[in-house]
Structures are given as structure tokens and as C-alpha cells.
Amino acid sequence: MGLAAGVAVALAVVAVAVSAYAGTRSELRGQLDQSLQTLAARYPVGPGPGGFGSRSPDDRFPGRDCDQGLGINAPPGPAFGGAPGFYQLVAPTGSVCLGSGESSRIPVDSRVRALAASGQGRYFTDAHVGSSHIRVLVEGAGPRGALMVALPLTDVDHALSSQLLLLVVIAAAGIALAALLGILVARTALAPIARFTRATESIAATPDFWGQRLEVSGRDELARLALTFNTTLDALERSVQAQRNLVADASHELRTPIATIRANLQLMREEERLSPDDREALRADVIEELDELTALVGDVVELARGSKPAAEPGDVRVDAIVTQAVERVRRRAPALTMQVALEATLVRGEGERIARAVANLLDNACKWSPPGGEVEVGLRNGILTIRDHGPGFHEQDIPYVFDRFHRARDARSKSGSGLGLAIVRQAAEAHGGFVQAANAPEGGAVLRVGFGAPLELSEAVEPAPVSAA
Secondary structure, three states: OHHHHHHHHHHHHHHHHHHHHHHHHHHHHHHHHHHHHHHHHHOOOOOOOOOOOOOOHHHHOOOOEOHHHOEOOOOOOOOOOOOOOEEEEEOOOOOEEEOOOOOOOOOOOHHHHHHHHHOOOEEEEEEEEOOEEEEEEEEEOHHHOEEEEEEEOHHHHHHHHHHHHHHHHHHHHHHHHHHHHHHHHHHHHHHHHHHHHHHHHHHHHOOOOOOOOOOOOOOOHHHHHHHHHHHHHHHHHHHHHHHHHHHHHHHHHHHHHHHHHHHHHHHHOOHHHOOHHHHHHHHHHHHHHHHHHHHHHHHHHHHHOOOOOOOOOEEEEHHHHHHHHHHHHHHHOOOOEEEEEEOOOEEEEOHHHHHHHHHHHHHHHHHHOOOOOEEEEEEEOOEEEEEOOOOOOOHHHHHHOOOOOOOOHHHOOOOOOOOHHHHHHHHHHHOOOEEEEEEOOOOOEEEEEEOOOOEOOOOOOOOEEEEEO
């Protein structure tokens, strides 16, 4: 910021200095050019009235003659200096006539000779004669050639040199002051950011930063940044706490099947003392506990994934997934009646996670349905609704139905880890959807799940017909 301020001021100061110098130079030279024109008017050399063609040399300009008898003189004065100025006449042949009292001559180049030969035109130029820097007016004199009038640029050059030195000093001082003030302003402006950085570094260096937050004051951009940082810390704390709870709950749930398997294995060491029926029951119990342990580990791994997608999302037909899941349930539980009404639904997401969530919903409905009961499955406007005709939820359990390892009092005697519906909620939230749990007015539980806003189908698809089995 200090460098940027210094560069900006430097550019502005340089621009002003150059403009001031150019303006002063133009003004001083303009005044000198006006003086040269005034001097040229005092010594008419043109072919018309008042010029050489109207008077003899002795009548207006008495003095020595040049080529073809042309002559010119003027009051004596210092060389190239003073108000009288310096003048000389260049004949059409290129010879030079000096005014009386003049001993030096202005250099004559091809441009002057060309104008003298034509006798027409006018222009200003600079020249050096010895150590003198002069300003010259060259003006056509008709048949007599060209008149050259000169004035010294000594005073102009001195004034411009003094102004240039002053402008350089002012510009340097201005640039240095701008850089210094820019650095001070930058440090002042960045001081709150430096404090913010130190605070965040202190929090990041603390192994257990729970409860530490940045102080938020004011409503400026830095306050908004601090508020956003605190919000991020809140979300991080919730995420880490959820993972810790998952690990703690999983370890607690794993103790039971592991303890059971350990006890059964110890009994199997003495299986020769057991009857054949007891040995068979013991083996079946070990296999059942291993299956439960495998399912629990799989559920924990699924929950540990969080909402981050495991694969590139694609277009998923939810109605096709539900149809396949229903067919599997019909094969596993042929005694149940499945009432299905599906609407063609397309969403953007992961088909595997959606299929896992649908399977868990159907397994939960089957688990709580009475023998020979009915399960209603509906899909409309992107919302999947599954209702069983079981006992339903206790009112105090409804807010916690989708929590991890939550098991109602009546469910503790049934198989399961309490993670099935938690996986459903995680899959729905990963797709920008929602979950709802409620009791049906006529009895039974109703679960509603959305997997994000449905997409428009590229072609008309007939809705799946209502079926019962």
C-alpha cells in the first residue's frame, strides 16, 4: 500500500511538474518570439511600402553595402544581447550583411538560404553562436533575401533551469512524503488485520480450541470476517463433536457383540461337554453376532463418510431405485403386502447412497409391521413416503428418530444398531434434501424423505402404476 501510494503520487507530481515546466517554457519563449517580431517590424526589409524596395539604403539604413549594393544597419548594441537585438540580412545569393556594429554572424544553413532565395516565409529557430544560446526569427525580405533577427535565450534558460531544479526538489519531497504517509496509513489500516491474524494463529496453535472465538466489534468488513470465522469454528466444533460421539457410541455398541462372541468362543472350547443341540445353537449365535457386528461396522463406516460425495454425482431415477428395493423386500418378506405408487422422479446425486437410504427405510417399515401387515410406498413431487401399520412412534421419541444410535424403548429388544435412519438423514442432507417422522392418524409410522429438487425429465415417462402384493 505504501509503494502504491508513492507510485501514484510520483506519477501525479511528475505530471504536474512536466506540465508546469512546459507551460513556463512555452510562455517565456512566446514572449521572446513576440519581441523578435516587434524587432523585425522596426527594420522593414520587404519589397513593399516601408521596406527596402521603397527607400534607398542611405535613406532608411545607411551603412556599408553587401552583394548587389544591399545594406542594413541598426543602433549598436551588445553581441546577441539587449533590447536592440541582433540582425543580419541574407541575400538571395547566400551572402550575409551584418548590421552596423555587429561583428559575429548567425549560422546560415540550407533552410535559411532556401527562404532567402524565395524571399517568402517566416519561422523561428534556436542556434548557438560561440557560448551564446539565441532565438532566431527568419523572415522573407522579397528580392533582398531574408532578414534574421536574434535575441539571447540566457535569461530564459536561467529561469527554466531554476524552475526545473525547484520542481525536481518539490517532486522528490512530495514522493518521499507520499511514500512515508502511505506506509503509515497502510500500517494503521492493517493493524486490525494483524491482530486478527495473531488471534487466528493462536487458536490454530491450540490443540483443543473449543470455546475460543474471535472478538467481534463493529459492522465493517473485518467484523464480518471475524463473524464468518467464528461460524466456521462453530461448524467445525459440531463436526468434530459429532465424530467423537460417533466413535464413542460405536465403541459402546461394539462391546456387546464382541463380548457375546468372546463368551461363545470360550464355551466352544468346552463344546464336548455340550449337547448337539446346544452346540448348534452356540454356532448359530456366533454367526448371528458376527453378522450384527459386520452390519454395525458397515453402518459406522457409512456415517463416517459424512455428507461429502464419494463419487461424481449423476442423474438418478429415484422411482427405479425404489422399485428394485421393493422387489427385494417382497422376496425377503412375502407375508407383507406392499402398496406402491411411484411417480417418475429424476434427481442429481449418488445412486448408491440413495439406494442405501431407501433400503433402510423399507427395512425399518418391515421390522415394525405386524405379520401379514401392509407397507405403503409413495413417491410424488420428489418426496418418498413410507408408512407401516405398526405401533408407530412414541411422541417423545419423534425428535430423535434420525439420531445416531437412538433406539426407542420398544426397539431395544429387536435387532439393529440404531444407525439405519441416521444413514437415511445423512444421505438426504448430502443431496440437499430433508427427513420427517410422524405418526399416521390411523396408526403406524410415516417417514418422508426428499433427495433434493427433482429435475425435468428429457422425455415423457409414464408414472409407475399402483400395485399390491
